[in-house]
Amino acid sequence: LVLGHRLSEWCGRAPMLEEELALANIALDLIGQARLLYAQAGPDEDALAYLRDDRAYRNLLLVEQPNGDFAHSIARLFLYAAFADPWWRAMTRSSDPGLAAIAGKAEKETAYHLRHAGDWLVRLGDGTAESHARAQAAVDALWPYTGEMFAVDAAEQAMIDAAIGADLAALRPGWEATVARVLAEATLARPADGWMQRGGRSGAHSEHLGPMLAVMQHLPRSHPGAKW
Amino acid sequence: MVSDLRARAWEAAAAVPDPELPVLTIAELGVLRDVRVEGAGVEVLITPTYSGCPAMAMIALDVQAALDRAGIVPARVRMVLSPAWTSDWLGAAAREKLAAAGIAPPGGAVACPRCGSGETELLSAFGSTACKAIRRCRACREPFDAFKCH
Numbered sequence: 107l108v109l110g111h112r113l114s115e116w117c118g119r120a121p122m123l124e125e126e127l128a129l130a131n132i133a134l135d136l137i138g139q140a141r142l143l144y145a146q147a148g149p150d151e152d153a154l155a156y157l158r159d160d161r162a163y164r165n166l167l168l169v170e171q172p173n174g175d176f177a178h179s180i181a182r183l184f185l186y187a188a189f190a191d192p193w194w195r196a197m198t199r200s201s202d203p204g205l206a207a208i209a210g211k212a213e214k215e216t217a218y219h220l221r222h223a224g225d226w227l228v229r230l231g232d233g234t235a236e237s238h239a240r241a242q243a244a245v246d247a248l249w250p251y252t253g254e255m256f257a258v259d260a261a262e263q264a265m266i267d268a269a270i271g272a273d274l275a276a277l278r279p280g281w282e283a284t285v286a287r288v289l290a291e292a293t294l295a296r297p298a299d300g301w302m303q304r305g306g307r308s309g310a311h312s313e314h315l316g317p318m319l320a321v322m323q324h325l326p327r328s329h330p331g332a333k334w
Numbered sequence: 335m336v337s338d339l340r341a342r343a344w345e346a347a348a349a350v351p352d353p354e355l356p357v358l359t360i361a362e363l364g365v366l367r368d369v370r371v372e373g374a375g376v377e378v379l380i381t382p383t384y385s386g387c388p389a390m391a392m393i394a395l396d397v398q399a400a401l402d403r404a405g406i407v408p409a410r411v412r413m414v415l416s417p418a419w420t421s422d423w424l425g426a427a428a429r430e431k432l433a434a435a436g437i438a439p440p441g442g443a444v445a446c447p448r449c450g451s452g453e454t455e456l457l458s459a460f461g462s463t464a465c466k467a468i469r470r471c472r473a474c475r476e477p478f479d480a481f482k483c484h
Contacts, residue, residue, distance in 0.1 A: 124468065128460035135464065138386020142415065207416035211385050214418065214484055218459055 107144075107155060108315070109169035109186060110136030111322050113179070121176055128222060132183070135215040142208045156326040160315045167306040168251035170315040174244065177230050177237065181244035184223035188284040189255045189277070191216040196272035205270065224288045231292025238293065245289070246297050253302025255281070262307075336371050339406070343376040344369045346404040353392045354463045357435040360393055364423030367414060375408035376401065381419050383484070384464040421465070421484045438469065438480035446471035447478055454480075 113133035120126035144151035169186055173179045194216050197209035230241040256274045258266070265271030289296050305311065326332060347369060348361035360366045360380065367379040378397050382390050394411040401409035421440040424432075429439035436447045438454075445452050451473035458468045459482070466479045 124458035124460070127462065127468075128458055131460035131464055134386035134388065135384060136386070138382075138384060142385055203416070207414075207418070208385070210418035211382070211415060215385060222459060 107137060107140035108163070108165040108318070109183070110134070110140060111318065112169065112171075112173055113183070115173055116179065129179075132219050132222070135212075135219070139208065139212045139215070142211075146204045146208070152326065156323045160311050160319055161309040163306075163311065163315060163319070164309065165306055165311075165315075166251070166254050167303050167312050168248060168254065170306070170312060170318060171248060171251065172314050174247075175240055177240040177244040178247070180223055180226045180230065181241065181248055183219065184227050184288065185245075185248055185252055185285070186255075187216055187220035187223050188288075189281050191220045192277050192280045193272050193274075196277060199269075200271070201269040220284070224284075227288055227294070228292040231289070231294040241292065242294050245294055249297040249299075250301060250303045253299070254304050254306060257302075257304055257307065259307060339376065340369050340371050342404060343371075343378065343401060343406050343409070346400045346406065347378050347397050350393065350396045350400050353389045353396070355432075355437075355465075357431045357437075358428055360397070362425065362428040362431070364419060365393060366397075372408075372410070375410070376406055377410045377412055379412055379414050381414050383419050387464060419484070421481060424481070432481055436478060437466065438478060440481040440483045444469060444480050446474060446476065448476050449474040454478075 110133045113129045113136065116129045116133075117126070120129055140155070141151055144154045148154060166186070168182060171178075171182055191213065194209045194213035198206055198213060200206040200209060227241060230237040232238070233241075256278050258274055262271060262274070266273050286296060303312075325334070344366075347366055348359055350360050350366075352358050352360055352363050352365065355363065363383070365380050365383065367381050370377045370379070378401070380390070380393060380397065390413060394413070397411050398409060401407070424440065432439045433447050438444045438447050443452050444454050446454050449471060451471055453472040454469045455472060456467060457470050457477060461468045461479055465482055465484065467482050468477060469480045470477045
């Protein structure tokens with residue numbers, strides 16, 4: 107939901123018409139996936155989306171980072187999709203039939219997202235000196251948020267043990283390989299692994315999520331029960 | 335009687351056009367999955383093409399209205415996710431209707447729906463709806479919608 111909203115912020119501002127449609131399409135896929143997950147989690151998807159404060163959100167810090175320039179948005183989508191695509195594929199084997207069914211749809215969609223973001227990252231990285239510098243700056247800035255994707259807390263471990271969740275450690279080599287391949291083709295350097303930011307999964311977010319939610323939740327917060 | 339009710343309900347639901355691709359019915363698109371008889375009424379199962387397909391609520395309403403017009407009450411519409419929708423469910427008739435509407439059907443070598451040339455190229459994998467890409471014909475130079483393999 108959070109990444110879907112971030113991408114929807116590009117509506118009306120994308121660098122060209124085709125990209126306008128692409129980012130909106132991807133945003134729609136992600137918001138659709140979130141809605142299906144919320145429907146699994148409880149009876150009121152709107153309450154989960156619109157009435158939770160930032161501390162109750164459990165999203166990765168990576169996806170709440172601001173759009174920045176186009177290179178930042180593409181790098182963020184690529185780093186996430188390189189994880190989400192194989193993660194959803196693994197989730198098709200979840201012992202929870204509801205999650206497995208959602209994964210069956212989502213894995214087809216994320217394959218498109220990964221290809222799209224990867225193609226753009228190559229074009230930007232292997233483009234002009236300006237686009238290369240911006241793409242490298244984006245990858246460098248977002249790299250400290252990638253470690254959280256593979257961090258396993260107690261809840262995550264319980265899900266893995268019950269075969270409900272995917273084994274994150276098993277997904278890491280695939281993510282590393284995808285990232286290495288695309289960065290090499292984009293003539294971009296893989297940043298060194300240093301301090302990795304964490305906290306999103308326990309509700310300790312960066313300063314960027316609150317303002318984003320304020321915009322996203324404004325209407326239902328100001329007009330409780332409104333239908334639109 | 336039960337099978338008659340199911341057949342009438344299927345016929346009514348199957349005739350509902352897709353809101354975003356009105357040349358196809360929801361049955362031709364593969365969105366209509368099943369009709370089950372429940373007492374005097376029916377339950378209709380539909381599946382989304384894409385997770386975020388914004389047409390699902392509209393389709394559910396249209397199906398409800400179609401059954402209402404056919405005098406089939408009570409009727410419920412339920413969304414199912416599994417098996418995941420695939421463009422392989424489009425039959426030959428549906429593919430011909432798409433091509434006639436200027437939308438290249440999914441799969442194989444994509445031919446230009448206007449001039450028929452097989453020399454076409456992808457402009458963007460994301461088109462005017464989630465299920466379509468934008469391509470261009472190298473022969474007549476016209477851009478066109480192509481239904482995505484999914």
